[in-house]
Amino acid sequence: MNFIYMDNGATSFPKAPGVSAAMCQYIEHIGGTIGRGSYEKAFETHRIVLETREKIATLFNFDDPNHVVFTKNITESLNILIKGLLSEGDHVIISPIEHNAVMRPLASLRPKEVTVSKAQCDAEGNLILDSILPLIQSNTKLILMTHASNVCGTVLDLVSVGKIAKAHGLFFIIDAAQTAGIVDIDFTALGADAIAFTGHKALLGPQGTGGFVITPELAKLVAPLMEGGTGSDSDSEKQPAYMPDKFESGTPNTVGLFGLHAALCHLEDVGIETHRHREQAHTQAFIEGLKDLPHVRIVGRTNLMSRTAVISLDFLGKDNAEIAWQLEKKFGIQVRVGMHCAPSAHQTLGTFPQGTVRFSFSPFTTDLEVSTAIQAVRALA
Numbered sequence: 001m002n003f004i005y006m007d008n009g010a011t012s013f014p015k016a017p018g019v020s021a022a023m024c025q026y027i028e029h030i031g032g033t034i035g036r037g038s039y040e041k042a043f044e045t046h047r048i049v050l051e052t053r054e055k056i057a058t059l060f061n062f063d064d065p066n067h068v069v070f071t072k073n074i075t076e077s078l079n080i081l082i083k084g085l086l087s088e089g090d091h092v093i094i095s096p097i098e099h100n101a102v103m104r105p106l107a108s109l110r111p112k113e114v115t116v117s118k119a120q121c122d123a124e125g126n127l128i129l130d131s132i133l134p135l136i137q138s139n140t141k142l143i144l145m146t147h148a149s150n151v152c153g154t155v156l157d158l159v160s161v162g163k164i165a166k167a168h169g170l171f172f173i174i175d176a177a178q179t180a181g182i183v184d185i186d187f188t189a190l191g192a193d194a195i196a197f198t199g200h201k202a203l204l205g206p207q208g209t210g211g212f213v214i215t216p217e218l219a220k221l222v223a224p225l226m227e228g229g230t231g232s233d234s235d236s237e238k239q240p241a242y243m244p245d246k247f248e249s250g251t252p253n254t255v256g257l258f259g260l261h262a263a264l265c266h267l268e269d270v271g272i273e274t275h276r277h278r279e280q281a282h283t284q285a286f287i288e289g290l291k292d293l294p295h296v297r298i299v300g301r302t303n304l305m306s307r308t309a310v311i312s313l314d315f316l317g318k319d320n321a322e323i324a325w326q327l328e329k330k331f332g333i334q335v336r337v338g339m340h341c342a343p344s345a346h347q348t349l350g351t352f353p354q355g356t357v358r359f360s361f362s363p364f365t366t367d368l369e370v371s372t373a374i375q376a377v378r379a380l381a
Contacts, residue, residue: 006365092141092144216243
């Protein structure tokens with residue numbers, strides 16, 4: 001049986017053309033690591049990593065590549081930003097549809113009396129902006145929100161949130177796990193102080209890559225999550241304070257960054273709009289093909305306005321896990337089922353505790369695969 005991969009919200013597959021070749025090139029012919037050698041291959045490694053920073057900065061309309069920090073994933077990025085910024089007694093405002101990459105680090109700070117308030121979203125995952133202002137307190141330091149839900153695909157109006165943050169002197173951090181590479185992200189227009197990203201989803205790069213883009217002002221205030229060798233200031237036992245070394249201790253995932261570099265080159269060549277157009281066409285076809293089913297609820301928006309190609313279904317009166325199993329066994333369709341690491345989102349969207357069957361497309365998903373998925377859902381419903 002041929003398999004149809006529809007779990008791109010978790011990680012993209014296949015990766016962008018050239019990613020595997022770039023990673024093999026590094027492993028088989030280069031091998032040097034950044035900052036740990038003064039020979040030709042080490043310089044070549046440094047060049048590729050620097051170019052990758054520059055491409056990320058360009059992608060986010062950010063003007064300083066030295067303030068692009070690489071981590072092994074967006075969860076690490078969010079942990080650095082959350083735990084490195086917040087102090088005892090601070091207050092944070094979040095959306096109610098956050099991923100556990102935000103919820104769990106915040107929960108771990110409860111012993112420090114860091115408190116959290118949730119703004120409101122409607123049943124489609126749309127942020128209710130008027131719910132934010134009443135939550136602001138004298139000790140509020142940060143607004144932290146996802147750019148788009150990993151459960152229902154709704155894109156939040158973060159431009160408006162950024163204006164609220166700036167008007168009240170609050171830091172604003174964005175989780176762009178579901179949008180980087182498929183939605184235009186303008187760091188300045190969003191009013192962000194930091195944006196965390198991952199390389200293995202819509203950027204179409206390898207797993208084990210991610211990072212964050214951060215303003216110089218916020219970078220000075222965030223403490224590093226760990227210290228160690230950076231390949232710089234090796235005569236000192238103190239962690240460098242300059243960027244990006246402050247946050248990049250230890251040998252990086254250089255082979256992954258070579259793959260991410262290739263993925264970003266592909267994205268530049270093709271263009272985000274081209275990929276987004278393909279995904280939107282698949283999303284529209286999928287939703288239209290299922291809207292009339294009485295026992296299947298499409299969670300979130302049923303149009304293309306402010307949404308990604310992540311579509312959750314709730315099979316009313318049936319076991320969603322059983323449906324997901326049958327999708328693969330009978331039709332070869334691979335999806336994700338359950339909580340998707342976002343229980344707060346499911347509580348907001350009315351799909352807790354049963355979770356959802358989540359389909360998520362990529363630019364490489366075909367019309368035939370979408371048509372097959374529609375037929376499969378209709379057969380199982």
